[in-house]
Amino acid sequence: MGSDMAGKTSPVPPLAPSVTDACGRILEAAAKLFSEQGYDAASMNAIAERANVSKANIYHHFRTKDELYLAVLKRACREHTHLLDDMVRNTGNPAERLRHFIAAHMQKLYAQSSVTRLILRELLENGPRRGRQLAEEVIGENFARLVGILREGQLRGELRADVDPAVVATVLVGANVFFFQSADLLRHLPDAGFAADPKRYTEMLALILLQGVLQAPVGNDATNTAATDSQGGSP
């Protein structure tokens, strides 16, 4: 049936792939199945059925299965990147900004879990081939801004200057991603009661990254810089 938009029947340009469009339905169905079952297991027949189109119709819009997969991947990259803005908060001290970033990042991983899985799978299967593309389109900007936050904290003398900000960013993102992909495993470890509570995990992760695990030697009032403003809130 036609009536795509409300009342208006305009030829929608393919720049914005809408959901009502058959092409959009195909992309959506493909994204779901690719991320759930992987490239091989997601058959074109299944994608066509889920998108309520004929298989031949898919091949009218995409030349091959690989081209469809690439389109899905690109779209996923765009989705993942564009949701970055509210992860970076420009107020508060570095500790608070870091805590906010970690929590927001974890939340995004779960909010777009199917996209996240798709990208993780792609990294695992075709890392060498598509590493560059994923670096530029998925986490490039994200990563650079996080490194920027950390570097600024160093310049202001609030963060240690003798650690590489990029390593900190990697550890941070890695700890979140690992939690995301291993939650099903962690749930069965006796010591990991936090496995079902990403929020609690991110808070503890932030604390560890900020303060470290070594016992503070003499005065512990300084470590409270991070501990207290996790509680109180006056600027």
Add this chain to the structure above:
Amino acid sequence: MGSDMAGKTSPVPPLAPSVTDACGRILEAAAKLFSEQGYDAASMNAIAERANVSKANIYHHFRTKDELYLAVLKRACREHTHLLDDMVRNTGNPAERLRHFIAAHMQKLYAQSSVTRLILRELLENGPRRGRQLAEEVIGENFARLVGILREGQLRGELRADVDPAVVATVLVGANVFFFQSADLLRHLPDAGFAADPKRYTEMLALILLQGVLQAPVGNDATNTAATDSQGGSP
């Protein structure tokens, strides 16, 4: 029953799956192909060809493709677990033991990279189904001993008591695993010059976990507890 030394052709019991044995060759070929290409893409024909046996022979030893895959997975789990011993060192202060563990863990990830990939893929594709098995057979013991190290450090008053050791262990393992699976991506990030140097990464990771990223307030001689014994060596 002893003298089956050089020169004698004795019937090798199947308890130790040797490499010369056809069954062992099948398992080895399957492990390689499964870990490189995934379950679907690794065809029984290809496995048979690589193992220099007929496809029918595989079905003589394993009832289905799934059973073969399970056998490969179990074997991988065993390999992964049994290499744990030298990762845990019982000498030195907690900081040094932690640093050693991180480095050894990363090294194992790379030394058995195909097994690592296999398990990561399994976690991604069949997490809910096989989470328990992976938890018990792959990282269970490993994880528990690492948590033990940390808890002992807490009891001795050398590590902060207000952090969950299991969270620290998760962050540590996660940071290593993420580095392993994302190295192809990190290599293309401008800030991540460490992407090609796992050793350097583990050292910086240990430093961050031990000391945190916050600037120490007054006396920094205590943080040197970890920083110096990474350099010097005299007790």
Add this chain to the structure above:
DNA sequence: TTCTTGACCGACCGGCCGGTCGATATGCCA
């Protein structure tokens, strides 16, 4: 020697896969 057993093989099967081929239906421009 004969019988039995298990490792092993070439050839084959039904089924699903990615992909193709006309045919139709629906606008849009003249």
Add this chain to the structure above:
DNA sequence: TGGCATATCGACCGGCCGGTCGGTCAAGAA
């Protein structure tokens, strides 16, 4: 109105897949 591009479809194809079948061969038991 007629043409023309686009969207969509059912039916079909060759090929590969997981899996099966009947048979061979060698070694031990009798």
